[in-house]
Amino acid sequence: MSASLDSGPPRPPQTTVRHRLAELRGPASVPRPLDARAVAALAANPGCRRRALLDGAGVDKTALAAKLGSPSGYGQSQFAIARGNAFEAKVKADGGRELLRLLGVEEPAEVDLPDLAAAGPQGRAARTALALREATGAGRWALLDHPMLAVEVAGAPVYLEPDVVVVHPDGRWTVVEIKSFPMIDGAADPAKVGAAARQAAVYVLALGRVAAVTEDATVSHSVLLVCPKDFSNLPTAAAVDVRKQLSVTRRQVERLTRLDEIVAALPEDVSFDVAECSPERLAASVEAVPHAYAPECLAACELAFHCRARARAAGVVEALGRSVRGELGGLTTIGEVLAAARRESGEDAQGAQDGESGGSGDDPAVAALRRARELRAEALGCR
Incomplete structure (x- = not known):
């Protein structure tokens, strides 16, 4: 018997899906790449097809929310971004001396700093994988500054860029997360630490894909969280076990509906072209994709205010949590x-x-x- 009899309707080729996603976004719109924070938020709400589609298509959800009349309150302020960049630069200055001190390495000359430059995210991901394999067999410390990792989300590749990945002489790989919120008396805000752990778990998941095909490599389940000490700008660090977050993220990412299935169910007139479509057409297009609003979305999604208004208007209990x-x-x-x-x-x-x-x-x-x-x-x- 033909295999097509028990496999359901055939999925469209990936080239067709990518073309349709580009049409949904708009021909003049530059796609917004997913980052680890967005993947963590998406994995925390795997039932939301709306976010999976918009993120997969690279739609600017901030601009979309503004045109729908529900401006987003989500995101970091420019001041917080600048402060975070300045602190990260301090941690990595002078060949990463401060970071090496936190790792217990006194002599920077004993640490390799491989060059990860390459063309495009695919090239950088391949160069990162090569650098990790070479460093693992060298028996020395190595710091990979802003490596590029890849993971598949909803059937589409997503490229991620952790702050640092450390290769230990014994072949262990450790993700380093550098955050600008303070660590006071050895403890930081639990909510911020939790968010950092969920983000780092996405990096650990992606790093595990590379380690699976690298001999003698293991990925540490403890990430190194680097923050300012007390009320100073002096870096301090703490190990954070992300095994629970990693397990949840892996399970939820695997549950995410594939983009080709979501695209196949869309009406032909759906479009998220913010530059060309009227607010009325955008609203109708957004409503054509099922969502799974919960109050937690307010801290994780640019469309949360719009979805909350629709959930309240429909009187669904999901709006209560x-x-x-x-x-x-x-x-x-x-x-x-x-x-x-x-x-x-x-x-x-x-x-x-x-x-x-x-x-x-x-x-x-x-x-x-x-x-x-x-x-x-x-x-x-x-x-």
Whole structure:
């Protein structure tokens, strides 16, 4: 029998998908490359086809959100970017002397600094892989400044650029993340450390692909987080174990829907060309792609305000958070939740006649909501 009988509809060739993604972005628009922060955010919400498509097509989501009337509040300020660049330059100055001090290497002359220059991201990724293989067999320390790594996300290659990768004399590879937030008394803001760990886990995942085809190479699950010490500009460092973040990232990246499947389901008139399309057409195009909004998106996506407004207008429970959504079972809208909490068992029939669907009284979520309403009424003295 033909293999096509049990494999579903054939996928379009990758050249056709890339051409369609370029059309969606707009012929005059320069594609926005994905970085590790975006991959980590995408992996944290793998059910959002909207973000997977927009990121895969390289759409400028900041400009798109502004034209939709929901300007983004996401992103770093220019001051924070400049401060981070200045601190990174200090850490890497003089052949990386400060970084080497944090690694316990006293003599910079004993460290190799391979040249990673090459044409284009593919060339740089190949040059990085070669430099890693050469350094692993040399039995010396090596610092790779801004190497280029590659990982596949939703069926498309993504090129990533960590701050530093260190090759130890024993063949271990360690990712170094340089951040400008302070480490006070040996501890930093847990939320910022968590975000840095999720970002570093993406680098470790990509680095593992190179290590898998390199003899005697192993990738450390502990990344070196370098931050300013206390209230000074003196670098200090701490090892951060990212095994949990790596496991989650690997699993979520593998779950991401392939771009060819998303593209194949799009109507022909969908376009995200910010320069040419009207706000009305852009809004219709955005709504043609399913999304998975959650409050966590506000700290990770440029379209979060737009998606939040649509989620609130539709009254879906996802707008209340993933944990709340998980507790509510079959209740999918806020209207259904309020109806279930409002109605006592004797009112179910009348509610059904009125067109409300508040769920069955046998549903544990419904029973919990009604009990919560009773307790609230008792607390407020309203019974």
